[in-house]
Amino acid sequence: AIQMTQSPSSLSASVGDRVTITCRASQGIRTDLGWFQQKPGKAPKLLIYGASSLQSGVPSRFSGSGSGTDFTLTISSLQPEDFATYYCLQDYNYPLTFGGGTKVEIK
Amino acid sequence: EVQLVESGGGLVQPGGSLRLSCSASGFTFSSDPMHWVRQAPGKGLEYVSAISSNGGSTYYADSVKGRFTISRDNSKNTLYLQMSSLRGEDTAVYYCVKRLAAVDDYWGQGTMVTVSS
Numbered sequence: 001a002i003q004m005t006q007s008p009s010s011l012s013a014s015v016g017d018r019v020t021i022t023c024r025a026s027q028g029i030r031t032d033l034g035w036f037q038q039k040p041g042k043a044p045k046l047l048i049y050g051a052s053s054l055q056s057g058v059p060s061r062f063s064g065s066g067s068g069t070d071f072t073l074t075i076s077s078l079q080p081e082d083f084a085t086y087y088c089l090q091d092y093n094y095p096l097t098f099g100g101g102t103k104v105e106i107k
Numbered sequence: 108e109v110q111l112v113e114s115g116g117g118l119v120q121p122g123g124s125l126r127l128s129c130s131a132s133g134f135t136f137s138s139d140p141m142h143w144v145r146q147a148p149g150k151g152l153e154y155v156s157a158i159s160s161n162g163g164s165t166y167y168a169d170s171v172k173g174r175f176t177i178s179r180d181n182s183k184n185t186l187y188l189q190m191s192s193l194r195g196e197d198t199a200v201y202y203c204v205k206r207l208a209a210v211d212d213y214w215g216q217g218t219m220v221t222v223s224s
């Protein structure tokens with residue numbers, strides 16, 4: 001199975017900060033990568049699919065980039081509602097695999 | 108409106124079995140691949156299984172292969188996960204997901220499975 005290594009596992013940031021989360025695949029996955037946001041007690045929400053396509057309804061401060069093995073989720077200006085845990089997922093081949101998650105906390 | 112409602116979770120002893128169901132509505136169920144994803148308490152997301160739209164292809168994480176069976180009944184708009192030989196590490200919230208990581212990705216609210224004596 002493809003391993004997805006996500007970093008950092010947690011970070012502290014302030015409202016208005018630019019935040020970057022990375023995900024590295026153990027082998028090339030083209031652009032078959034999604035990013036999810038999860039808040040406590042809630043189901044995950046898809047933010048980005050195809051590495052860089054913004055899901056409908058998701059604010060434009062979220063963006064994704066990368067291809068092959070290295071991917072990035074960027075939040076351009078962190079808002080109070082963005083404090084959550086973020087996960088990447090490769091959907092290049094089965095079994096699909098998630099990264100370990102990044103918890104974004106308030107500084 | 109798309110709805111996915113999981114059921115069948117609960118407390119089961121180690122070595123036991125349980126069948127989860129996911130009732131779907133608001134979309135053409137028979138057109139979409141479906142997935143199960145789980146999350147142990149305080150842990151990250153773990154991919155469990157997938158099934159193609161017609162049920163002809165199934166996929167499993169190594170951690171559940173040989174113990175879990177995914178199936179679907181397109182006439183009843185229902186997805187299933189038959190779980191057997193359950194272990195403590197299978198304790199988790201199990202989510203049913205439509206078209207995972209695609210433009211029309213949709214998640215149910217989850218059902219809790221607890222494996223404990």
